[in-house]
Amino acid sequence: MRVRDRALLNRRLDGLGTTIFAEMSALAVATGAINLGQGFPDTDGPEQVREAAVRALRDGRGNQYPPGPGVPELRRAVSEHQQRFYGMAFDPDTEVLVTAGATEAIAAAMLALLEPGDEVIAFEPFYDSYAACIAMAGAVRVPLTLPAPGFRPDLDALRDAVTPRTRLLLLNSPHNPTGMVLTRDELTAIAELAVEQDLLVVTDEVYEHLTFDGVPHIPPASLPGMRERTVSISSAGKTFSFTGWKVGWVTGSAELVAAVRTAKQFLTYVASGPFQYAVAEALALPDAYYTSVRDDLQDKRDLLASGLTAAGFEVYRPQGTYFITTDIAAFGEKDALAFCRALPERCGVVAVPSSVFYDHPTAGRTQVRFAFCKRHDVLADAAARLRKAFNA
Numbered sequence: 001m002r003v004r005d006r007a008l009l010n011r012r013l014d015g016l017g018t019t020i021f022a023e024m025s026a027l028a029v030a031t032g033a034i035n036l037g038q039g040f041p042d043t044d045g046p047e048q049v050r051e052a053a054v055r056a057l058r059d060g061r062g063n064q065y066p067p068g069p070g071v072p073e074l075r076r077a078v079s080e081h082q083q084r085f086y087g088m089a090f091d092p093d094t095e096v097l098v099t100a101g102a103t104e105a106i107a108a109a110m111l112a113l114l115e116p117g118d119e120v121i122a123f124e125p126f127y128d129s130y131a132a133c134i135a136m137a138g139a140v141r142v143p144l145t146l147p148a149p150g151f152r153p154d155l156d157a158l159r160d161a162v163t164p165r166t167r168l169l170l171l172n173s174p175h176n177p178t179g180m181v182l183t184r185d186e187l188t189a190i191a192e193l194a195v196e197q198d199l200l201v202v203t204d205e206v207y208e209h210l211t212f213d214g215v216p217h218i219p220p221a222s223l224p225g226m227r228e229r230t231v232s233i234s235s236a237g238k239t240f241s242f243t244g245w246k247v248g249w250v251t252g253s254a255e256l257v258a259a260v261r262t263a264k265q266f267l268t269y270v271a272s273g274p275f276q277y278a279v280a281e282a283l284a285l286p287d288a289y290y291t292s293v294r295d296d297l298q299d300k301r302d303l304l305a306s307g308l309t310a311a312g313f314e315v316y317r318p319q320g321t322y323f324i325t326t327d328i329a330a331f332g333e334k335d336a337l338a339f340c341r342a343l344p345e346r347c348g349v350v351a352v353p354s355s356v357f358y359d360h361p362t363a364g365r366t367q368v369r370f371a372f373c374k375r376h377d378v379l380a381d382a383a384a385r386l387r388k389a390f391n392a
């Protein structure tokens with residue numbers, strides 16, 4: 001059979017198509033609409049961190065392949081960060097791994113830890129790379145729906161979902177797209193189950209510093225029995241507003257980190273050399289930086305939430321991340337994807353249909369996600385446009 005007559009994409013990736021973020025960002029560019037779809041800030045992070053990257057480039061640090069596990073300065077800074085914020089100790093030489101963003105860390109963890117046919121339990125709606133990475137590893141995802149309005153996990157359903165084939169729990173807290181942040185009680189129950197069933201746990205904590213109203217972020221690895229079974233993942237993109245730099249990291253036991261490193265070295269091998277030095281400096285910024293990022297985002301959350309409410313959306317107020325999930329059923333809408341495809345034409349705003357983050361065919365069908373990591377004036381403008389279009 002000739003190449004052009006064949007289905008080229010393998011069966012594991014069938015149906016994954018183009019990521020919704022690419023589609024909606026392209027739509028924003030094509031229509032000139034305000035892009036509250038993809039979650040990237042419209043203002044760069046701290047000047048001094050940018051300057052640190054420039055200095056590294058000029059001084060010739062990181063312009064050639066950095067060490068496979070990451071530059072020592074960054075591994076040390078990640079270790080100090082875990083100690084400073086969570087009181088957790090990780091050896092920078094054996095228990096920290098630098099990756100090309102959290103995205104590569106997730107992929108490497110799935111490819112390293114899963115056998116074909118293994119089951120992975122994850123709460124849906126989930127970040128779209130999870131489904132792809134689990135599929136690439138030949139494993140099977142087992143989704144558990146987080147129900148609106150609170151999006152709290154159903155811990156009995158979680159227990160019931162474990163089978164002899166379950167290998168791994170994939171957790172994301174603070175949770176994109178719902179903004180749910182797992183509580184200590186929930187994490188305790190999850191940890192007890194993981195220990196009892198001897199499960200591996202992979203955690204995506206890229207929004208660890210973006211929580212509101214005094215809600216704390218608690219790393220799952222800090223719970224009893226969890227350190228030895230947990231691969232914790234985070235990244236500089238969201239915390240420091242440099243999503244293009246793609247500097248992420250993994251912390252965990254030496255055995256788990258070595259396993260993830262084995263897969264990682266054949267994905268990118270290394271990435272983002274000079275940026276690694278800059279992120280090392282960023283992680284050491286004083287508490288005032290971390291506090292100001294969170295306070296600023298909390299204001300922006302409140303601004304967009306009240307705008308969406310005034311426009312008639314049902315708003316699920318997030319405890320963390322920089323996303324607001326809404327429901328459009330009150331407008332008589334039945335399909336978030338169609339709604340989002342039409343939204344730029346209708347009012348010059350782009351959002352993302354949360355429905356695509358669910359496996360379940362009807363869950364989340366009328367949920368739409370808006371990003372608020374944008375300038376105040378941009379959010380105010382978007383809110384005014386939405387209000388005019390929906391609540392004239």
Ligand SMILES: *Cc1c(COP(=O)(O)O)cnc(C)c1O
Nearest residue numbers: 101102103127176204235237248
């Ligand atoms: C943005 C995001 C990522 C990707 O992080 P990078 O460091 O840019 O690769 C991973 N997980 C979630 C939940 C995200 O929102």
